[in-house]
Amino acid sequence: xxxxxxxxxxxxxxxxxxxxxxxxxxxxxxxxxxxxxxxxxxxxxxxxxxxxxxxxxxxxxxxxxxxxxxxxxxxxxxxxxxxxxxxxxxxxxxxxxxxxxxxxxxxxxxxxxxxxxxxxxxxxxxxxxxxxxxxxxxxxxxxxxxxxxxxxxxxxxxxxxxxxxxxxxxxxxxxxxxxxxxxxxxxxxxxxxxxxxxxxxxxxxxxxxxxxxxxxxxxxxxxxxxxxxxxxxxxxxxxxxxxxxxxxxxxxxxxxxxxxxxxxxxxxxxxxxxxxxxxxxxxxxxxxxxxxxxxxxxxxxxxxxxxxxxxxxxxxxxxxxxxxxxxxxxxxxxxxxxxxxxxxxxxxxxxxxxxxxxxxxxxxxxxxxxxxxxxxx
Amino acid sequence: xxxxxxxxxxxxxxxxxxxxxxxxxxxxxxxxxxxxxxxxxxxxxxxxxxxxxxxxxxxxxxxxxxxxxxxxxxxxxxxxxxxxxxxxxxxxxxxxxxxxxxxxxxxxxxxxxxxxxxxxxxxxxxxxxxxxxxxxxxxxxxxxxxxxxxxxxxxxxxxxxxxxxxxxxxxxxxxxxxxxxxxxxxxxxxxxxxxxxxxxxxxxxxxxxxxxxxxxxxxxxxxxxxxxxxxxxxxxxxxxxxxxxxxxxxxxxxxxxxxxxxxxxx
Numbered sequence: 001x002x003x004x005x006x007x008x009x010x011x012x013x014x015x016x017x018x019x020x021x022x023x024x025x026x027x028x029x030x031x032x033x034x035x036x037x038x039x040x041x042x043x044x045x046x047x048x049x050x051x052x053x054x055x056x057x058x059x060x061x062x063x064x065x066x067x068x069x070x071x072x073x074x075x076x077x078x079x080x081x082x083x084x085x086x087x088x089x090x091x092x093x094x095x096x097x098x099x100x101x102x103x104x105x106x107x108x109x110x111x112x113x114x115x116x117x118x119x120x121x122x123x124x125x126x127x128x129x130x131x132x133x134x135x136x137x138x139x140x141x142x143x144x145x146x147x148x149x150x151x152x153x154x155x156x157x158x159x160x161x162x163x164x165x166x167x168x169x170x171x172x173x174x175x176x177x178x179x180x181x182x183x184x185x186x187x188x189x190x191x192x193x194x195x196x197x198x199x200x201x202x203x204x205x206x207x208x209x210x211x212x213x214x215x216x217x218x219x220x221x222x223x224x225x226x227x228x229x230x231x232x233x234x235x236x237x238x239x240x241x242x243x244x245x246x247x248x249x250x251x252x253x254x255x256x257x258x259x260x261x262x263x264x265x266x267x268x269x270x271x272x273x274x275x276x277x278x279x280x281x282x283x284x285x286x287x288x289x290x291x292x293x294x295x296x297x298x299x300x301x302x303x304x305x306x307x308x309x310x311x312x313x314x315x316x317x318x319x320x321x322x323x324x325x326x327x328x329x330x331x332x333x334x335x336x337x338x339x340x341x342x343x344x345x346x347x348x349x350x351x352x353x354x355x356x357x358x359x360x361x362x363x364x365x366x367x368x369x370x371x372x373x374x375x376x377x
Numbered sequence: 378x379x380x381x382x383x384x385x386x387x388x389x390x391x392x393x394x395x396x397x398x399x400x401x402x403x404x405x406x407x408x409x410x411x412x413x414x415x416x417x418x419x420x421x422x423x424x425x426x427x428x429x430x431x432x433x434x435x436x437x438x439x440x441x442x443x444x445x446x447x448x449x450x451x452x453x454x455x456x457x458x459x460x461x462x463x464x465x466x467x468x469x470x471x472x473x474x475x476x477x478x479x480x481x482x483x484x485x486x487x488x489x490x491x492x493x494x495x496x497x498x499x500x501x502x503x504x505x506x507x508x509x510x511x512x513x514x515x516x517x518x519x520x521x522x523x524x525x526x527x528x529x530x531x532x533x534x535x536x537x538x539x540x541x542x543x544x545x546x547x548x549x550x551x552x553x554x555x556x557x558x559x560x561x562x563x564x565x566x567x568x569x570x571x572x573x574x575x576x577x578x579x580x581x582x583x584x585x586x587x588x589x590x591x592x593x594x595x596x597x598x599x600x601x602x603x604x605x606x607x608x609x610x611x612x613x614x615x616x617x618x619x620x621x622x623x624x625x626x627x628x629x630x631x632x633x634x635x636x637x638x639x640x641x642x643x
Contacts, residue, residue, distance in 0.1 A: 073551050087548075088548070149552070
């Protein structure tokens with residue numbers, strides 16, 4: 001019954017500002033799809049265009065065979081869970097949930113509403129007003145109010161942004177469970193990369209009104225296409241390097257006079273200056289001179305400058321001979337005693353964990369702000 | 378500090394509040410009392426004796442009930458027209474971008490800020506110069522009242538509308554309500570308290586107005602004009618009956634409104 005949601009060449013201008021620029025996107029039927037990006041990246045605008053609350057400046061939106069670009073919001077088989085829920089304050093919970101069914105003239109809506117309220121464990125709250133419910137309960141009402149209409153696509157605009165951390169984790173699992181159960185396509189807008197990675201099958205990382213990269217959480221994390229994705233999804237160490245040659249299926253990269261190898265498919269550019277990237281947990285530290293290179297990449301002669309013990313792991317800052325600091329996570333397996341500040345170390349990592357990005361891009365793009373409070377995108 | 382001093386300190390705010398409330402309600406209490414007065418002379422300002430007579434025969438003073446009826450009719454009509462027009466205007470000013478919006482925002486305050494005597498005399502000049510000098514009366518009063526009530530309606534409804542989250546309406550549209558249904562099911566109920574407040578304000582402003590009315594009334598007599606006119610010769614206690622009745626009506630509306638609101642949010 002559900003069909004693919006296809007956006008073609010979608011742009012949105014507000015005055016002189018381009019909120020969304022030429023987006024092409026296919027959301028497969030039944031997918032849990034996340035639009036991830038910092039605030040102002042155009043993700044919420046994209047969502048609102050799918051809902052019909054904004055009109056695209058260019059492009060088309062299709063749902064299966066049907067073009068819905070110009071349809072009024074109430075003519076689309078799409079429902080939205082709004083940021084901060086937008087529950088109707090003058091109607092009780094039952095009427096809030098029944099609203100969509102009543103408007104469509106569905107007869108016999110009462111048992112359906114009751115059933116839906118039970119599904120979100122709010123069966124006893126039908127007569128209450130939204131203001132009398134906690135944030136988590138309001139969130140579930142908003143979800144029930146949208147889901148009861150059995151839309152082809154459910155849009156979620158930062159649905160968990162207003163909840164505290166513990167409740168958020170709980171709702172992430174709950175949402176994922178409901179999605180699997182009902183089989184409806186979910187398009188989830190969030191600025192929280194962990195939330196997107198936990199819940200979504202496919203993530204589109206947005207930045208500056210465009211999609212930077214699209215893929216499964218593992219694909220995006222393992223092989224980011226841009227410095228923005230490398231920094232926004234988890235952390236990355238990016239080192240200035242130059243490609244100097246090729247050996248079979250590998251490229252030889254010069255990092256400040258030291259040679260490392262990178263498999264060809266993991267290189268976004270194949271010549272000239274590049275960023276060589278490596279995730280902090282993929283790096284192995286050893287005391288200087290104690291490990292041989294066995295076909296792995298190495299950088300020798302580094303010094304530990306900071307040690308943060310986090311329980312399951314330890315986070316090190318190590319300074320390379322040219323004064324750049326890298327981050328390294330190590331599991332506290334107990335195989336080797338923790339290192340101390342000032343220790344001389346060597347860094348080792350697998351070529352297959354290295355990635356190479358275009359040096360034109362900003363090495364600090366997508367580095368997350370300390371502010372994690374959310375906001376519209 | 379002594380015990381008395383501490384008690385005084387703790388209850389000072391409450392005592393000041395009571396004094397202020399007494400100050401506010403003293404005139405109303407006097408009106409209520411005087412409605413049961415049996416005056417010995419025509420120009421008596423003292424409570425001479427208790428009687429039910431005034432309440433049993435409120436229309437005894439000649440022309441008073443006609444004046445009340447005129448005031449009520451003008452008040453209700455002016456309220457309906459001013460509330461309808463003012464609400465539409467408030468919607469336009471909050472929800473739509475148009476050239477001259479900020480100027481309109483400023484100008485809407487002018488009728489409230491101008492002295493009534495200025496508005497009244499300029500209206501009179503307008504009516505007379507446009508050839509309606511002979512027709513001053515019910516309709517000219519109504520036009521004048523609609524004019525000064527509308528500013529208050531716009532300001533009141535605008536405040537309510539500005540505080541309303543537009544996502545409510547978007548959510549309704551998202552849930553299959555068309556524009557018409559969205560307005561009547563969501564927007565109107567949410568803005569209604571503001572519209573009601575505006576209507577009550579309009580009615581009391583219109584019912585109460587003397588200066589503008591007096592200038593544009595011709596031979597028509599409204600209740601405030603009747604009171605003013607009769608005060609020169611006599612003070613019929615029935616005036617206080619009307620005053621008390623109006624006050625009780627207002628009280629009933631406010632208490633009733635508050636009770637429904639509480640029942641809703643319970």
